[in-house]
Amino acid sequence: MSNKKRNKILPPQIPEILDILEPFVNIQDEDFISMGIIPNCSIENEAAERVILKQIVFKNVIFKEVSFKFFDLTDVKFENCDLSNADLSGAILHRVEMINCKIMGINLSESTLHNVTFDNCNGRYAFFRFSHCKRVSFKNSLLHSIDFQQSRFSEVEFSHSNLQQAELSGTSLNGIDLSSCEIEGIGVRIEDLSGAMVSPMQAVSLSKLLGLIVKYD
Template identity: 45%
Template sequence: MSNKQVLPKVIKPKLTKEIAKKCMNGIDFEDESVIKNACISNYTIQIRKASKVTFEGVIFQKVDFKGIILDSLELTDVIFENCDLSNASLIGAIIHRTEFIDCKLMGVNLNDATLQNVYMSNCNGKFLLMNYIHMKNVILSDCILENSNLQHSKIDKVELKKCNFRLSQMSGTSLLGIDLSDSNFEGVGVRPEDLRGAIISPMQAVEFSKLFGLIIKG
């Protein structure tokens, strides 16, 4: 097996220029709603729970989703900018060609989700739940992901840029070919077989050796 990192080629959301020029400060949806080609700005989502909602070609700017429960959510060609999704439940979501920029994602439940062509930058994702997910062509940049969970998941072509995974749990997720050297993995919970083929820095090699009870003699 090769441990050479294969960098993701993330496809950006496909949005028309006209959408950003027609922002609204309100939106209504219910079970099985399909919202297309819209821009929502400076709004607090009123509905607390909905199932099988689809957002396609949508821009959210400074929108408050805190605590919302969206079962079987589908996101395609969506941008979240300065949004608050803290403690939202998005279990089983399908997320494609979507960006999260400067967002609060603390405690978001993304268990069993599928993420493809996703870009996340400068987000606070402490306590983020990403167990049993499938992640492909994803870039996480300058994100705080302390105490998060990424266990028993499949990740392929994922790039990490200066992220903080301190005290996170990643057991059961293969990191083969993933470059961890630029991010903080202090105190992470991981198995030796999960790290096989990962790309790490010399300092991380010392840190990980402590997890496995090894003693490095100077």
């Protein structure tokens, strides 16, 4: 099976025409919200758990001081949104895209991500610890100091992204291609790197983990 076929990520299945929905106000636990677009608004100080979102587009939405734990998102797209510091811990994301979004400090710990794309996102200090990521792509994104400790990766792609100071200890990078990314100061264990794909320059930098001293003539 080729890498291209193996790593194909399914996009959200969203109708071309959607009704405009009102922003979340007094959202309740276990609500079900589907088939609509929520544009150009701010959602503030809302908290709920185990809400199901299906075939929803958020466009130019600011999420401020929100706690949406254990949300179930299927066929959802975020465009030009700000989810900085949003608490989505324990969430399930399936066929989800975040495009041109700010996700600084977002909490996706203990979450499950399947067929998810992050494209041109600012994810500094994002928290993915103990997450399970299958067919997830991070493209052209700022992931400085992101926390992926003790996570499980399957068919995960990092492309042209900044992973400097990222924490990946306890997460196997077997089969993960980091060669197009900046990885200075990355936090990993030696055993985590087994099978990872890196550039020659990155290999020299990572040799410090082995206690090697690279000598140049």
